[in-house]
Amino acid sequence: MVTIKDVATASGVSPSTVSRVIADSPRISKNTKKKVRKVMKELGYHPNVSARNLVAKSTKAIGVIMPSSADTALQNPFFPEILRGIGSVIHKEKYSMSLTTGTSDKEILQEVERMVFGRYVDGIILLYSRINDPVTNFLRENDFPFVIVGKPYEQESMTTYVDNDNFQAGKEITQHLIEKGHEQIAFIGGSLDLFVTVDREEGYVEAMKEAGLEIMDAYKIHTEFLKSGGREAVEYLLSCDIRPTGLVVSDDLISLGILSRLEEAGFSIPEDISLVSFNNVYLSEITSPALTTVDIQIYELGSQSAKALIEKTTNMEEPPKRIIIPHKIVYRNSVNKLT
């Protein structure tokens, strides 16, 4: 199949220019349009749809874009839970959902191009929010309906998104450790190009500053949203000169890895090290000890994003919205009071 990328290469322009030509954007010169359209014809490239131009029949399907790799993501209970929330809404409308399976940015973008130009879906939900994400850029350029779970890159943008107040949640959960007498507190999060990490980390920093506590650079650790990521974080922490007494961990599955690695190293939780976590996936009540964690209402994030997307696809005039889902701390047994 000829892709938009092939057309771009053969025309000597960027793929986004090709997209704009398809959408007949006024930002593209007549000459470029002529050149690109000629190449499209030569290569036999037929965009089945430009969302901007067609009032097409509903496909009764939505695309769900996984971050980086479905293979990795589906190991984290966050994703099945958010799919449940999405499914709960779309099944009522008799929609199905199409999941990406690519493992690289490039593969995922190709899948999304196919969904959009092949008119396989009415709209798209992005299950992540990242700085300079090629998929988000592509959807914007093509005016294709989409909703982001997380905070979009361009704050001033016209994008509808569903998010928690992650800054506030990060601040509150850190304050909980501080109230229990902890002063050496480390933050362990995912990749820094994910807004969810940035926001939670900023909340942690704010809480530490307000309490007049020092934040060492070595206390900010970034790892993968997996059990193995948690284990690696512990290796790093154990090599620190001053060992923290409290950990703010941005994900329950990372916490699980931390617990298992700390136990192997002979530490007791919470007696030796206290830990607070995020997400409240069901495993957070099975671990020993059960985790004190921020319930971000994952199911609700999913169902609200699906609702907003269906509104958008059925009514092009629907204004963009910010939907903030409330969080609350669930107190369990992973925090010790320091005396």
Place this chain on the structure above:
Amino acid sequence: MVTIKDVATASGVSPSTVSRVIADSPRISKNTKKKVRKVMKELGYHPNVSARNLVAKSTKAIGVIMPSSADTALQNPFFPEILRGIGSVIHKEKYSMSLTTGTSDKEILQEVERMVFGRYVDGIILLYSRINDPVTNFLRENDFPFVIVGKPYEQESMTTYVDNDNFQAGKEITQHLIEKGHEQIAFIGGSLDLFVTVDREEGYVEAMKEAGLEIMDAYKIHTEFLKSGGREAVEYLLSCDIRPTGLVVSDDLISLGILSRLEEAGFSIPEDISLVSFNNVYLSEITSPALTTVDIQIYELGSQSAKALIEKTTNMEEPPKRIIIPHKIVYRNSVNKLT
């Protein structure tokens, strides 16, 4: 949208007859064909595809059919894990996957009809195997490529399927309890119209018989593949005259529910009651105690089913296959030796 069901109602025939008319089956009389085709025309029903008649371009997508309800199923870690396995194979071929979201047989069948007649997918993986399943019947009648995870209803059929030897696995895990001195052993499984339950239960029965142990009717319990299902099973067990000392549980998530309910009721596992389980999802090593369970290699079930399906969709001459994935018992801490 006009559905095959609408055509059936208006023609006074069954939906499967309509499917056979679309597929131009010799089993349908000329008169019936004429009548049904007239109704199709009147209602404006256009099957975009009959897999039998068209050598269509690949859609580069496969459909994945969840049992009963995605909302319920995705609570069980079995499903994200099998989706990972499926994804690992299809992403290499740059396929995406479309999940059903319906919560009733009727809704799911409608989604599958849409996938098939709308030509949204090249083939379908059924994540369950059930007696007299309308989706399976529909796919057979339309000669649409599909693969079953589990054992198909018609043993003599031409269906490709991927399964474990659940009878043997059920027998071995029950024998493990017997070897540890248990004689009162109960079996707790899912619904009896699922072959996986039937096979594992027959293995349990066989092991008990070979050891000359009595099986009470009250010791065979069927519940939902959920934590709540396990909790309900315990209510029932506690009302038995003779309490079993060992439990064979057909699913780790059910086991989790059993553990939590037994703990509430004041029992210690494995001191008071021993428990063996099935599936080896990751939560089986987090529970206290960690579960002795049958590793059925869920990821492999998924990847092999996707491989078999893609072979089938790309080569119509590919013969039907039975693919049996090996199992092995993972020994942990949920079994006590009786003396």
